[in-house]
Structures are given as C-alpha cells and as structure tokens.
Amino acid sequence: MTTMDHLPHVQSGPALLDALRRKILSEDVELGVPLSEAQLAQEFEVSRTPIREALRQLQAEGLVEIRSKVGTFIREPDHREMAELFQIKGNLEGLAAGLLAQRGPVSELEALQANIEDSERAAEAGDAELYSRLVHEFHWTIVQGADNRKLVEHYSRLMNQLAYHRLVRTSLQQKGRIRASTGEHERVLEHIVGKDSMRAEMTMRQHVASSAASTMNEIALREGA
Amino acid sequence: MTTMDHLPHVQSGPALLDALRRKILSEDVELGVPLSEAQLAQEFEVSRTPIREALRQLQAEGLVEIRSKVGTFIREPDHREMAELFQIKGNLEGLAAGLLAQRGPVSELEALQANIEDSERAAEAGDAELYSRLVHEFHWTIVQGADNRKLVEHYSRLMNQLAYHRLVRTSLQQKGRIRASTGEHERVLEHIVGKDSMRAEMTMRQHVASSAASTMNEIALREGA
DNA sequence: GTCTTCTGTGTTGTATGCAACATGAGGATG
DNA sequence: CATCCTCATGTTGCATACAACACAGAAGAC
Structure with missing residues (x-):
C-alpha cells in the first residue's frame, strides 16, 4: 500500500480503541517487544494518527508503556x-x-x-x-x-x-x-x-x-x- | 501567530500532559464549555497534535469528556x-x-x-x-x-x-x-x-x-x- | 406566527511529511 | 583483543493540510 485512498475507515475512534485493547489483551500478540505504530496502522487500515491516540489512552489505562523514540510495549506486571x-x-x-x-x-x-x-x-x-x-x-x-x-x-x-x-x-x-x-x-x-x-x-x-x-x-x- | 517557527517546544509530551491536567484541575478554567484544541495549542505554543494526545489521556483518566466533532468538556461529577x-x-x-x-x-x-x-x-x-x-x-x-x-x-x-x-x-x-x-x-x-x-x-x-x-x-x- | 430548511461557521477527525532521537552493528584505534 | 567511535536504520514526535461533521441562526414556506 502506498497512499491512503481516503476510503471509509474500517475502525473509527472508540471502535479502534476497543479493537486495539482487545488485541493487546488477547494473547495473539508477541509479548516481547513489537507494537509499532506503522504496523498497527497497516493492520487496521488507518493512518498512524488515530493509532497513536489510541495507544496514548491505553498507556493511561496502564496497558502499554510508550518509551519515547523507541517503541510501544505491552506492560506486564511483575x-x-x-x-x-x-x-x-x-x-x-x-x-x-x-x-x-x-x-x-x-x-x-x-x-x-x-x-x-x-x-x-x-x-x-x-x-x-x-x-x-x-x-x-x-x-x-x-x-x-x-x-x-x-x-x-x-x-x-x-x-x-x-x-x-x-x-x-x-x-x-x-x-x-x-x-x-x-x-x-x-x-x-x-x-x-x-x-x-x-x-x-x-x-x-x-x-x-x-x-x-x-x-x-x-x-x-x-x-x- | 501564522506558522510554527520550529523553535524548541516549551512543553513536551509528559510535561504537557501534566500542565494540562493542572490547568484543568485548577479552577482558572471556565467550567461551562470551552477547551478548544486550537486555543490550547496557542496557549502552550505547540501544535494541535500533542494537545489532542494529551486530551485523550485525560479522557482516559476521567477528567474530561470528548464529544466527537463538538468539543472537549471538563467532566463534572453529579x-x-x-x-x-x-x-x-x-x-x-x-x-x-x-x-x-x-x-x-x-x-x-x-x-x-x-x-x-x-x-x-x-x-x-x-x-x-x-x-x-x-x-x-x-x-x-x-x-x-x-x-x-x-x-x-x-x-x-x-x-x-x-x-x-x-x-x-x-x-x-x-x-x-x-x-x-x-x-x-x-x-x-x-x-x-x-x-x-x-x-x-x-x-x-x-x-x-x-x-x-x-x-x-x-x-x-x-x-x- | 410557526415550522421547516438551508447554509455558514467552528469544531474535531484523519492523513501525510519531515525532524529528532535511540539503538545496535560495524569498523577504526589503542 | 578490547574499546570507543561513527553512522545507518527504525522508531516515535510534531506540524500542517484538508475533510467531515455538529450546531446555530437566518431565510423561506405555509
């Protein structure tokens, strides 16, 4: 995919947040490291912006940890x-x-x-x-x-x-x-x-x-x- | 202000979040309605993007309520x-x-x-x-x-x-x-x-x-x- | 006078481009 | 051989442009 075709969004604001939360709470995601914004953007067929906003909310919920300029990681309680x-x-x-x-x-x-x-x-x-x-x-x-x-x-x-x-x-x-x-x-x-x-x-x-x-x-x- | 001069940000990510939270918790903000992103962006001398991200986090914290396409309002418990x-x-x-x-x-x-x-x-x-x-x-x-x-x-x-x-x-x-x-x-x-x-x-x-x-x-x- | 419709204005929602930085691999140097 | 330095790569951080929508107020129909 090169440019967004301005098609209707598959997931919008709150729906995207829920989808991301489910994805993270579900165990189908590699626990070690990933969760790159670009990757999620492709997967949900939206741009990075709404992904970023959703991730920030999930961080506020304590589900993920955003390490600046490094990446977003699933938070695991010790x-x-x-x-x-x-x-x-x-x-x-x-x-x-x-x-x-x-x-x-x-x-x-x-x-x-x-x-x-x-x-x-x-x-x-x-x-x-x-x-x-x-x-x-x-x-x-x-x-x-x-x-x-x-x-x-x-x-x-x-x-x-x-x-x-x-x-x-x-x-x-x-x-x-x-x-x-x-x-x-x-x-x-x-x-x-x-x-x-x-x-x-x-x-x-x-x-x-x-x-x-x-x-x-x-x-x-x-x-x- | 017309265009951002790419000067160093006065408040960055977490600092901006704190500043916004303090501003909202402080009583110097009109309780009725306002909190427009553009206005806050001017006040803190950043673009709308970081303001939006901070507001989303504050929504996750239960401090504000973002009504889509309408505006962001301070949440007041009844x-x-x-x-x-x-x-x-x-x-x-x-x-x-x-x-x-x-x-x-x-x-x-x-x-x-x-x-x-x-x-x-x-x-x-x-x-x-x-x-x-x-x-x-x-x-x-x-x-x-x-x-x-x-x-x-x-x-x-x-x-x-x-x-x-x-x-x-x-x-x-x-x-x-x-x-x-x-x-x-x-x-x-x-x-x-x-x-x-x-x-x-x-x-x-x-x-x-x-x-x-x-x-x-x-x-x-x-x-x- | 009342109701309906329409359009203007302001707001948020999203896409994209570029800058800044963290990280690790590889080579230079002692 | 160890250590430090350099830089290539990937990531997030931010600014901006534009699209989409909500709402209010005015204009019009009845």
Missing part, C-alpha cells in the same frame, strides 16, 4: 505489581459484595445462584474452560450488582492491568482450588442473601486473597519450569 | 457519581490504613503524628487554608504509607475524578466538622500505631464517610442558594 493489584481487587470486590448485600433482593442474586449451580456442574464435568468463564462471570456479576458505576469503571481498569484473562486459565490448574473456590462462592452468596454486608465483604475479600495466592503460586511454578 | 466516588475513596483509604498498620514503625507514622499536631494548631488559629492542606496531606500520607504503588496510582485517578481540590475548601466551612475530623484522625492513627489493622481500616472508612456526608451536604446547600 510479581510485586500483581500482588498489589490483587490486594486492590479483593478490596473492591469486597466493597461490591457488601453493597450488593445491602441492596436487598435484586436480579443479580438469582444470576449468582444459577452461576454457582452451573459451576458445580462444570466442575463435575471437568470442563475447565467453562468453569473459568463462570468464575469470571460470578465476580463480575457481583461488581455490577453493587449499583456503583464508578466502581465498575475502576474495577474494569484494574482487571485490564492485571491482564486477568491470562491468569484465570492458570489459576484453575490446581484441582484442589476448584472445590474450595466454589464453596467460597457459596458462602459469599449466603451472606449477601442474608443481607450481612460485613460478612459478605470479608468473605469475598478472603476468597480473592486465596484465589490470588493460588494463582501467583501457580505462576511462580510455571516460571520456575 | 451527586450520584460523587457519592459513588466517595464510597470507593473510603474503601481504598481504609485499605491503605489497614496496610499501613501492618507495616510496623515506619517514617510515615511520625509524619502523621506531626500532621495532627499541626492541624490542631491550625484549627485553633482559625487558618482554614492551612488546615485543609493538612487534611489533604494526612490522607495522602496514609495512602502512600501503604507501600502499594498501584494503590497510589488508582487512588490518584480517583481523586482527580472527584476534583477533590474543589471540594476540600467547601467541606471545612462547617465549623463543627473540624474538631470532629481531627479527632477521627487521631483515632485512626492510634489504631495504626497499635497495629490494629482491622480497626484502623474501619475507623478510616467511617471517617471518610462522615467527611463525605458533610461535604455533600455543604454542596447541596451551596447549590440551593
């Missing part, structure tokens, strides 16, 4: 950062669980109950893929059920930084965790249904802490190999 | 958003206080003690300006003392969205709050020094809730006038 992010994750999800407990009977409660039942079936069937998807859905449902849009916003950013999708698969390798995790989910939901905000929060927080410990342990093992 | 943000603020600061309590004797504890003493003097002297600055410093010291960089990062974003600087002056108009606030600070510090992580967290959270309620009440009164 052990410390991951521990820090998990700490915040537990706190925010705890807040969400507590708020949800205070809301009374809303539709999210049924969704959570159904999720737990589906999770148990998936666990028995040994469908790890489905199970991890359900776990993700459980946590996310709680956060959205808190009825706090800003919380959803900040939580979303946090999860992006964690690159959580890359971890969930890992975290469930340990067979023992699955049963424990489901049990913890049940207890969290019990406290929520019982409108026990405090216990719901604390149980949720401990659940996240356990899950985080398991995940980070698994990652350490993998890196050691 | 009542609901403010309540939501305060809820998260309390939770994050609670987390920070709890973490700080677990750290043992670090330099931040002395800083907090000194801050309380200074605050009491400022309160007696009736220096509202100094007092509000010290309150801000107290909270910020706790967050930084948690030794969690990601927490600092997310907390910073949250505070920017709250446009907290515009509120602190308001929140302290109520004379009764000053004494109560200082007392709450003291109790928080007591629990931190006593390494009582749980009580430190809860006390901090309640303190933020009280402060938030007072602030939002004051704002409601002001808007009614």
Whole structure:
C-alpha cells in the first residue's frame, strides 16, 4: 500500500480503541517487544494518527508503556505489581459484595445462584474452560450488582492491568482450588442473601486473597519450569 | 501567530500532559464549555497534535469528556457519581490504613503524628487554608504509607475524578466538622500505631464517610442558594 | 406566527511529511 | 583483543493540510 485512498475507515475512534485493547489483551500478540505504530496502522487500515491516540489512552489505562523514540510495549506486571493489584481487587470486590448485600433482593442474586449451580456442574464435568468463564462471570456479576458505576469503571481498569484473562486459565490448574473456590462462592452468596454486608465483604475479600495466592503460586511454578 | 517557527517546544509530551491536567484541575478554567484544541495549542505554543494526545489521556483518566466533532468538556461529577466516588475513596483509604498498620514503625507514622499536631494548631488559629492542606496531606500520607504503588496510582485517578481540590475548601466551612475530623484522625492513627489493622481500616472508612456526608451536604446547600 | 430548511461557521477527525532521537552493528584505534 | 567511535536504520514526535461533521441562526414556506 502506498497512499491512503481516503476510503471509509474500517475502525473509527472508540471502535479502534476497543479493537486495539482487545488485541493487546488477547494473547495473539508477541509479548516481547513489537507494537509499532506503522504496523498497527497497516493492520487496521488507518493512518498512524488515530493509532497513536489510541495507544496514548491505553498507556493511561496502564496497558502499554510508550518509551519515547523507541517503541510501544505491552506492560506486564511483575510479581510485586500483581500482588498489589490483587490486594486492590479483593478490596473492591469486597466493597461490591457488601453493597450488593445491602441492596436487598435484586436480579443479580438469582444470576449468582444459577452461576454457582452451573459451576458445580462444570466442575463435575471437568470442563475447565467453562468453569473459568463462570468464575469470571460470578465476580463480575457481583461488581455490577453493587449499583456503583464508578466502581465498575475502576474495577474494569484494574482487571485490564492485571491482564486477568491470562491468569484465570492458570489459576484453575490446581484441582484442589476448584472445590474450595466454589464453596467460597457459596458462602459469599449466603451472606449477601442474608443481607450481612460485613460478612459478605470479608468473605469475598478472603476468597480473592486465596484465589490470588493460588494463582501467583501457580505462576511462580510455571516460571520456575 | 501564522506558522510554527520550529523553535524548541516549551512543553513536551509528559510535561504537557501534566500542565494540562493542572490547568484543568485548577479552577482558572471556565467550567461551562470551552477547551478548544486550537486555543490550547496557542496557549502552550505547540501544535494541535500533542494537545489532542494529551486530551485523550485525560479522557482516559476521567477528567474530561470528548464529544466527537463538538468539543472537549471538563467532566463534572453529579451527586450520584460523587457519592459513588466517595464510597470507593473510603474503601481504598481504609485499605491503605489497614496496610499501613501492618507495616510496623515506619517514617510515615511520625509524619502523621506531626500532621495532627499541626492541624490542631491550625484549627485553633482559625487558618482554614492551612488546615485543609493538612487534611489533604494526612490522607495522602496514609495512602502512600501503604507501600502499594498501584494503590497510589488508582487512588490518584480517583481523586482527580472527584476534583477533590474543589471540594476540600467547601467541606471545612462547617465549623463543627473540624474538631470532629481531627479527632477521627487521631483515632485512626492510634489504631495504626497499635497495629490494629482491622480497626484502623474501619475507623478510616467511617471517617471518610462522615467527611463525605458533610461535604455533600455543604454542596447541596451551596447549590440551593 | 410557526415550522421547516438551508447554509455558514467552528469544531474535531484523519492523513501525510519531515525532524529528532535511540539503538545496535560495524569498523577504526589503542 | 578490547574499546570507543561513527553512522545507518527504525522508531516515535510534531506540524500542517484538508475533510467531515455538529450546531446555530437566518431565510423561506405555509
């Protein structure tokens, strides 16, 4: 391709940002180094300008790191950062669980109950893929059920930084965790249904802490190999 | 100005971003509407391109809202958003206080003690300006003392969205709050020094809730006038 | 008088060209 | 052989030109 033919843009502003974010969060991109603006411009069939703007936003979101005059790199949290992010994750999800407990009977409660039942079936069937998807859905449902849009916003950013999708698969390798995790989910939901905000929060927080410990342990093992 | 003379830039990338953020957070900008790219470009003596990139980042931070083909506007949280943000603020600061309590004797504890003493003097002297600055410093010291960089990062974003600087002056108009606030600070510090992580967290959270309620009440009164 | 339509003006959205710099490979030098 | 220097190459950073659109206000129809 030599010159842009001024054809209609395949992806415009916000759509391009989403596409780029998905591409980065997806694991189909070389983790080491690349992400050149020109290359992305070709791939998305736009000029470098909108690509640059999108990358700047992703940098503000903590997803990439732009080293001036060098290149744009996917940001990977190290052990410390991951521990820090998990700490915040537990706190925010705890807040969400507590708020949800205070809301009374809303539709999210049924969704959570159904999720737990589906999770148990998936666990028995040994469908790890489905199970991890359900776990993700459980946590996310709680956060959205808190009825706090800003919380959803900040939580979303946090999860992006964690690159959580890359971890969930890992975290469930340990067979023992699955049963424990489901049990913890049940207890969290019990406290929520019982409108026990405090216990719901604390149980949720401990659940996240356990899950985080398991995940980070698994990652350490993998890196050691 | 007609053409750029290719002189050295007065403000470059990150510096420009900071300058713009300060300008927006500072109250010297018309809240209603403006923020045209061309205008900012003239003011900072750069072309529109870096201005645009900075604005996109500020949008990602939640400080401004870019309405396509219309203009860039300073984002002002409404009542609901403010309540939501305060809820998260309390939770994050609670987390920070709890973490700080677990750290043992670090330099931040002395800083907090000194801050309380200074605050009491400022309160007696009736220096509202100094007092509000010290309150801000107290909270910020706790967050930084948690030794969690990601927490600092997310907390910073949250505070920017709250446009907290515009509120602190308001929140302290109520004379009764000053004494109560200082007392709450003291109790928080007591629990931190006593390494009582749980009580430190809860006390901090309640303190933020009280402060938030007072602030939002004051704002409601002001808007009614 | 009211509603509709149209056009002017200002804004952002994008493409492109060029300058500045970081980096690494290769040769010159001791 | 080691070290430093030079420069070729690729990248981002910025300035500019132009296109596309939103909105308001005026002109026109009824």
